Amino acid sequence: MADMLEADELTVARGGREVLRLERLVVREHETLVVLGPNGAGKTTLVQALASLIPYGGTLRFRGELVRDSLAYRRRIAVVFQRPLLLDRSVRENAGLGLALRGVAHDDRDRRANAALARLGVAHLAERPAWALSGGEAQRVSIARALALDPEILFLDEPFAGLDAPARESAIADLARAVRDGGATTVLVTHDRDEALSLADRVAVLIAGRIRQVDPAESLFVRPVDPEVAEFVGVENILPARVQASDDELTRLLLADHVLEVTATPPAGEMFPLVGIPPDDIVIARETPATSARNAFAGRIVRVEPIGRRVRVVLDCGFPLVAHVTHRSARELSLRAGDDVVASFKATTPHLLARYRRG
Amino acid sequence: MDLILAGISEAAARLVTLDPDVREATSAALVVSGSATLISIATGVPAGAWLGLSSFRGRELVLSLVNTGMGLPPVVVGLFVAVLVWRSGPFGALDWYCTRQAMVVAQYLLAAPTVAGLTAIAIQSVDPMLRLQLAALGATRGQTLAILVREARLPILTAAMAGFGAVISEIGASLMVGCNIKGDTRILTTAIALDTSKGEFGSAFALAFILLLLVFAVNAVTTWAQQRRRPL
Numbered sequence: 001m002a003d004m005l006e007a008d009e010l011t012v013a014r015g016g017r018e019v020l021r022l023e024r025l026v027v028r029e030h031e032t033l034v035v036l037g038p039n040g041a042g043k044t045t046l047v048q049a050l051a052s053l054i055p056y057g058g059t060l061r062f063r064g065e066l067v068r069d070s071l072a073y074r075r076r077i078a079v080v081f082q083r084p085l086l087l088d089r090s091v092r093e094n095a096g097l098g099l100a101l102r103g104v105a106h107d108d109r110d111r112r113a114n115a116a117l118a119r120l121g122v123a124h125l126a127e128r129p130a131w132a133l134s135g136g137e138a139q140r141v142s143i144a145r146a147l148a149l150d151p152e153i154l155f156l157d158e159p160f161a162g163l164d165a166p167a168r169e170s171a172i173a174d175l176a177r178a179v180r181d182g183g184a185t186t187v188l189v190t191h192d193r194d195e196a197l198s199l200a201d202r203v204a205v206l207i208a209g210r211i212r213q214v215d216p217a218e219s220l221f222v223r224p225v226d227p228e229v230a231e232f233v234g235v236e237n238i239l240p241a242r243v244q245a246s247d248d249e250l251t252r253l254l255l256a257d258h259v260l261e262v263t264a265t266p267p268a269g270e271m272f273p274l275v276g277i278p279p280d281d282i283v284i285a286r287e288t289p290a291t292s293a294r295n296a297f298a299g300r301i302v303r304v305e306p307i308g309r310r311v312r313v314v315l316d317c318g319f320p321l322v323a324h325v326t327h328r329s330a331r332e333l334s335l336r337a338g339d340d341v342v343a344s345f346k347a348t349t350p351h352l353l354a355r356y357r358r359g
Numbered sequence: 360m361d362l363i364l365a366g367i368s369e370a371a372a373r374l375v376t377l378d379p380d381v382r383e384a385t386s387a388a389l390v391v392s393g394s395a396t397l398i399s400i401a402t403g404v405p406a407g408a409w410l411g412l413s414s415f416r417g418r419e420l421v422l423s424l425v426n427t428g429m430g431l432p433p434v435v436v437g438l439f440v441a442v443l444v445w446r447s448g449p450f451g452a453l454d455w456y457c458t459r460q461a462m463v464v465a466q467y468l469l470a471a472p473t474v475a476g477l478t479a480i481a482i483q484s485v486d487p488m489l490r491l492q493l494a495a496l497g498a499t500r501g502q503t504l505a506i507l508v509r510e511a512r513l514p515i516l517t518a519a520m521a522g523f524g525a526v527i528s529e530i531g532a533s534l535m536v537g538c539n540i541k542g543d544t545r546i547l548t549t550a551i552a553l554d555t556s557k558g559e560f561g562s563a564f565a566l567a568f569i570l571l572l573l574v575f576a577v578n579a580v581t582t583w584a585q586q587r588r589r590p591l
Contacts, residue, residue, distance in 0.1 A: 053494055071497065079495035085488055088510055098496040145496070155495075 004029045004185050005050065005153060009058035012042075012049050020045050020209045022058070027153065032179060032186040034196040034217070037206035038232060043189040044082075046206060047157045050187065051079045063152075075102060078146035079155040082162060084138035086130035091117065091141050094130050098149045116148035117141070119178045136167035140174070147178055154179070156188040160195065172198050193234055197221070205229050222278065223351050230276045230353060236322040237277040240355070243270075250347065256319040261294045261347045267354040274353040281349045282323035284313055286333060288342050296344035297321070304335050311335070315343055362560065369561025370568060380541075380550070381565050388527060388546035388570075391459050391537075395466030396523040399474040403522070404515060407478025408508050422479065428472025433465075437535030440465040444536065457538035462546075465532035470522035477518030481511040513584040520584075524577045528570070547573075 005027040012020040020042045027033050027050075037043050049056040052070040060067040067073045078098065086094045096104075096113035104112070117123040120140040125133065133141065139159055146154055159175075160168040176199055179186050188199055196203050200217040205224075213225045224230035227238050241253040243266050253260040253275060266273045283289065288296050299317030306312070311330040315321045321343055325335070335341070373381050410422060442448050444455040444464075455461040485507050493503045508515065530548040537544030539553060547570045554563035 048491070051495060053491055071499065074495060075497035077495075079492070081488060081492060081495075083488065085486065085492040087489075087506065101493075101496055101498045101502055149496075 002029045003027070004063060005187075006061040007050060007058065008061075010049060010060070011057035012045050012054065013057075014045075018209070020049065020056075022046075022211050025050075025204060025211055025214070027185060027187055028202075029185055030183050031201040032188060032199050034200035034203045035187065035189045035206050036191065036193065036196045036203050036233070037189075038191055041191075041206045042209040043191070043206055044157050045209075047079065047155050047187065047189050051077060051155050053079070076151065077153045077155065078149045078151035080139075080143050080146045080157065080159045082158045084133075084135075084142035086133075086138055086141060086145075089130060090126070091122070091128050091130060091133070092126040094141055095126075095144045095148055097145055102149075112148045112150075113144070116144040119147060119181070120144045120174055134167075136163050136171060139163060140171060143171075143175060143178070147182065147184070150182070151184060154184045154186045156186065158190050159188075160190075160192075175199070193221075205232065207232065224276065224353070227274055227276075227353055230274075234278065234280075235276040236279050237275070237282075237320075238353070239275045239277070239319055239321075240272065241275045241352075242272055251352070258297060258318055260350065262350045262352065263347045264350060264352045266352050270352070270354050272355055274355050275350045276353055277321070277345060277350045279312070279322045279324040280310075282321065282343050282345045284315075284323050284325055284329070284333065284335065285342050285344065289344055291344065292346065293344040294347040295349075296342050298340065298342050301335060301337050301339045301341060303337055304330065315341070317343060366560035366564045370564035373562060373565040374568065378562070378565065380562060381569065383542050384545050384547050384550040384566055385569050387459070387544065388548070388573075391462045391533070391544075391546055392466055392523060392527040394463045395470050395526050396474075396519060398463070398467050399470040399522050400519050403471045403474030403518070404478050404508065407475040407515075407518070408482050408504060410475065411479040411482030412504065412507070422476070425472050425476045425479070428468075429476050431469060431472065433469060433529040433531035433533075434535065436465050436468050437532035440468065440532065440536045456536065457540060457544060459537065459544055461536040462533050462544060465536050466526040466529070469529060469532065470526045473525055474518045474522040477521055478511075478515050481514030481518060482507055484514065485511050516584050517581045520577045520581045524574060527573055527577075 003026050007022055007025045010020065010022040011018055035043055035046060048054045050060065052060065052067055052073050062073055087097065092110060092113050095117050096109040099109040099112060114123060114126060117126055120143055122137055122140045122144065125137060130138065143159060160171050163171060172195060190196055197217055202214060203217050203220045204214040205212045205220065207228055212229050213220060221233050224233050224235060230238050239255055241255045241260065244252040244254050244259065246266060249263065251262050251265060253262065255275060260275065283293065297317040299315040299321065301313060302316050303314040304311060306327065310324040311327055313323045313325060313335055315323065323343055440461055441456065443450050444453060444461045445451055446456065489510065490503060493506055498506065528548065530552060533546055534549050537549065539545050539549040547566050551563045551566045554566065
């Protein structure tokens with residue numbers, strides 16, 4: 001895939017304080033790049049800088065050309081913000097607003113606006129005034145307004161943040177389909193890991209104004225580069241360990257007094273790495289399971305707490321361990337604080353991190 | 360009590376029969392105040408929009424001056440305009456003293472700061488993120504300004520109504536520069552004052568009723584504008 005947008009040494013300052021600094025970030029043609037980060041990480045600032053909506057330092061290249069004329073550049077992209085920001089007009093007029101600003105003829109504008117509204121499943125609302133829409137409908141219209149432009153890059157700044165869970169899930173599904181069908185290059189900013197997993201080809205993790213890791217979604221969530229990224233992407237178990245032995249196939253680690261076998265190799269020269277164990281990949285059972293899992297630890301349940309669709313089980317195995325199980329599993333196993341259980345996971349599950357972040 | 364009842368009865372008769380004096384004063388008031396308001400809108404809305412959107416050194420001072428203008432005493436404006444159009448004044452050659460033109464100028468000076476000041480507030484009250492959204496949609500500065508004015512049209516309508524409400528009810532400036540000439544510069548307020556001083560309460564009541572009706576209409580439009588729902 002060709003590079004569509006290249007940001008080099010991009011910096012943004014506010015009130016004399018640097019709030020964003022990127023060495024380099026590339027958006028490839030036809031990909032969906034998700035910028036994932038906690039609140040206050042600078043995600044919105046990054047989108048606004050990449051869309052040339054705010055002053056920035058460094059260079060921005062679009063299709064290899066330096067962005068000099070912001071207006072001409074902005075007329076080739078589209079941005080959807082956290083709030084719909086619709087005008088006091090009909091839904092169709094709102095969907096066609098960007099086209100009207102570009103001088104597109106009325107008939108063509110209506111045709112493209114209707115098509116975009118249909119892609120987001122809100123074509124039936126075209127005649128309604130914008131004020132009569134629900135939050136979810138309004139946000140769909142704002143996405144349709146962006147898609148109607150057939151942008152070369154579509155920037156989405158947490159567009160589902162204000163929606164309730166069912167509306168968000170359905171909007172994400174529709175957006176994923178619309179983006180896939182249109183083949184648009186997309187940059188989506190979010191703090192929601194599920195959104196990132198649903199939509200991303202690659203994920204860039206932004207923490208405190210710096211990009212810490214850019215990787216395909218599937219490897220980022222299992223191979224975060226440092227403890228902060230690991231923690232943010234949901235690897236709750238980051239435990240200090242000592243390398244006992246390592247060969248081409250297996251690394252043996254000491255975790256408290258327990259031996260852990262992993263297929264990951266320790267970071268170069270690191271004898272005291274951190275072990276990251278995704279809670280979703282840990283199996284809880286009443287007895288040691290007869291499976292291929294190489295690592296099984298007896299432990300006592302400290303706490304059981306529901307977290308949305310999962311149940312978080314905090315264990316004491318001689319070292320703290322957190323596992324996520326389904327509500328059904330928790331019910332079937334009758335998991336309660338004080339119960340003795342066995343936690344197991346495969347040797348391929350853990351990954352090893354350098355104890356101190358490099359760079 | 361009889362005096363009041365007789366006055367109301369005569370007022371009703373004058374309204375029903377479309378009394379020429381009442382008709383002339385109403386017509387003159389609408390022409391003068393309507394013209395002054397229209398000119399205030401034509402100049403005050405762009406000026407207010409610019410003030411609302413721009414950032415320059417001294418902007419707060421300009422806004423303070425505009426806000427001060429919103430509370431200008433009509434007699435002071437009347438004095439100022441009378442001096443300007445007095446026969447030996449700087450614009451004496453226009454021969455506008457005791458004319459509707461002078462009244463329009465005086466009322467314009469009273470209405471324009473109100474229209475400009477409230478327009479600036481209306482524009483500032485539009486969601487700042489909307490400006491960013493319009494920029495993201497590829498709007499030029501001119502397109503952005505036009506859309507923001509259109510989005511703020513109801514508060515701007517309120518500003519215009521406030522301007523009209525201020526001048527249709529004022530008497531000092533109009534009396535001083537219009538001279539209250541029957542059939543020409545006599546408007547509702549000056550006619551009410553004159554009729555009351557002569558004890559012609561029937562005519563004064565009829566004129567007052569029409570004035571109240573106009574003020575009510577202005578407030579009804581303003582209330583409607585304020586109660587409209589806004590999009591997300």
